[in-house]
Amino acid sequence: MSAVATVNAGPKRGWKSLSTWIGAVIVGAAMICAIFAPLLVPHDPFAQDLAKRLQVPFWMAGTDPAHLLGTDQLGRDYLSRLIWGCRISMLIGVTVTVVSGLIGITIGVLGGFFGGRIDDAVLFAITTRLSIPVVLVALAVVGLLGTSMTLLVLTLGLLLWDRFAVVARSTTMQVRNLDFVAAAWCAGCSRLRVLSREVLPNIASHLVVVATLEIALAILLEATLSFLGLGVPPPLPSWGLMIAEAKDYMFFSPWVIVIPGVALFTLVLGINLLGDGLRDLFGARTDT
Amino acid sequence: MLSFLTRRLIVALLVAATVMTLAFVLTRLSGDLATSIAGANATQADIEVIRKAYGLDRPVLTQFFDWVGRALTGDLGNSYFFQTRVSTLIAERMPVTLTLGITGLLIALFVSIPLGILAAVREGTGFDRAVQMVALLGQAMPSFWLGLLLMITFGLQLGWLPISGTGSWENFVMPGVVLAFSAIPALTRLTRAGMIQAMGSDYIRTARAKGLSRASILLKHALRNAAIPVVAIAAVQLGFMLGGSIVIEQVFALHGVGFLAWESIAKNDFPVVQAVVLVLAVIYVALTMVADLMNAVLDPRLRV
């Protein structure tokens, strides 16, 4: 046997960076849509026009050029609602991640940094949190207290901190035992200073990766809850709600659920692609 | 091993107790339950009657310990809406949810283990990248949307499968596939990572040095070790799937426990809601213990 073909890392890296770029472009576009939604929408996303119900999108025969993606069952412009929905998805994804990140990182860093009894308590909290069925409890809270954006964000934030806690805990444990942290101790730095100056900056990259994945998860969950009627309150155009409202018409006009679904799928995929790329870039670990 | 299991059992009981408390607190969040049960048109007198009838006039702590005490004997209270025992209701609905969950898990395992193995064996090739891409796509797929798309395609346009109901096994194909989709990415990645790690290990080099066949090296020596974390995660995934089946049961109108919970939330039937939360949490905790036991069976180092 002579030369066996060798595995080249080149193409994979290229493919990886391509997928990261695709993710970045999708996320970038979504952010622009979210921030500038009021400027971008061609129509008022809430304006109903019962004379123009269920207009078909541009690729089908008989489309109305004023409504590129057609209109919904109440005659509202689908493209405008889609853009507005992007704003809602991104808003909820980011705010939920901020809330859950604050909770999870605090808990995880405390457990990883102090160890012992505190860490036992942290592990117990994580185990308990994992045993709670997220969708069910979120539905119950919103069902009992009524639908509102604030409530939704708080509920999801209180339920989705587990991965932050797990990663913050394990990375803090690793960093705690490194030489420069020991050096900071020896230099007489206070606990708070060691935590904020030495530990947090060194686990930040791992947490950024978790944050991207959590944003994607929060967006998916919000859509799920809205689809079940207990998420974003109507008439706000959440993508999940758009799918729920259009469900009755899907057998005759499948595009009514295809359009918001594709948007949701693409956004979540884009965030995950970006997150994967960041993980490779930072060499971060997000496994539990 | 025995002390390990005892400790796990104690933790499990503590988790169950915590979830019980949380479930109770959860249903008390809305303030006055009697008002919400009575509905919008009730008079003050109606509300008082309901309050008395359901024991809601007692102090909250008394209600809590009463509920806990009864739950420990298997009595989860009575449903306001269905006017039957909650335990009976859950027992009636559980088979549908369990069938769905186990179908989903089996489909997920049948897809992700072979995919993970093949991707690991062909690490770095186009096939490997395709598998990873599929895992990413699966992760981004909203399950309710996938369910609707399957309904349109296979239920309506092709007419191969029934759209709703629980009459025959065919009713569980589409929901099972949708549920499996949520577990496939994680299981595939784990199998792939485990196989790659195992294939690079010293004992696989030994197996090759012994001149064993490729099948024996892959399936006997590498897979056995790669399977250990997969089995643990599979049991845990089943727990998540039972919790997540609420969405799929709603989409496909399967009258399981998730559907029951959804109905009960809509009707403010809080004994059912808190009971379902508790039951699902206990099942999850039990499944993590099953995972530990299966690990011990597969990994002799944990047996001792």
Place this chain on the structure above:
Amino acid sequence: MSALLEVEQLEVGFGSRTSAVRGTSLTVERGETHCLVGESGCGKSVTALAVMNLLARGGYRRARRMSFQGEDLLKLNDRGMARLRGNAMAMIFQEPMTSLNPAYTVGSQMTEVLRRHKGSSQRVATDRAADLLARVGITAPGLRLGQFPHQLSGGLRQRVMIAMALMCDPQLLIADEPTTALDVTVQAQILRLLAELQRDLGLGMLLITHDLGIVARVATRVSVMYAGEVVESAATAQLFSDPKHPYTQGLLRCVPVPGKQRQDEPLGSIPGTVPRIGPGFEGCGFRERCSFADASCAQTVPHQTAAPGHDYLCRLAP
């Protein structure tokens, strides 16, 4: 009759940047122990793995000739090679702690070799495994067969590895630093065992080590490797009494020899470190560290013969 193992001009590389072995030749005769010596990273283990065709992913091998019992190893496909491995040629590794599969019993891992290559029944294979465990000095072999690797100490695991390698009565045993990971007392036992087995079973053995003390005790023949090349090869006595290559001389100065060394004389050392060798490297790999080196050492090094069976690679006159 041809030699048991003949390797000529073996080259091994990983990717396009590292060449681990550059034109190594060596011969193992039936019933002799051939020691391959050198510092870590000089290509000893890679040479052995290349012979067994067990190189890690991404590694490639090339050779002018590589034959085992007259059979051309380069022409064998994976399946043909698998038929030889564990059967006529067996190998034991440096890491006894991780070289056994943690999920299976010792007995199951030993018997599968015989069942695979000889098609023996489980009963025959188990008897053979028990005999061999006893042969490598393990007491209560019946008990050990039912145990898992994690229940055994490192020394016991290495004995199991040796017994496993002997299951099919191999002609050639390649031992890659079999004692490095073990306690010193256990090292001596394992080494004595290997030497004994080699003599009793008439094995051809390729023993890879960096320990010249071991070489002096067990080797029939020694090849010294440096930076991916065999720089000197000779019968053991010849090499120790008349080393030709400056690297061999340096190595020997690093070993204390009782009686020969005066108490106050410092032990030798070789200054510098092993260079990283990429493809296209010309000249002597040792020239940076060699006190005799001059400009001519950057050119291709001549192959010289000091005596019959004593070859070395160096510009210096014999």
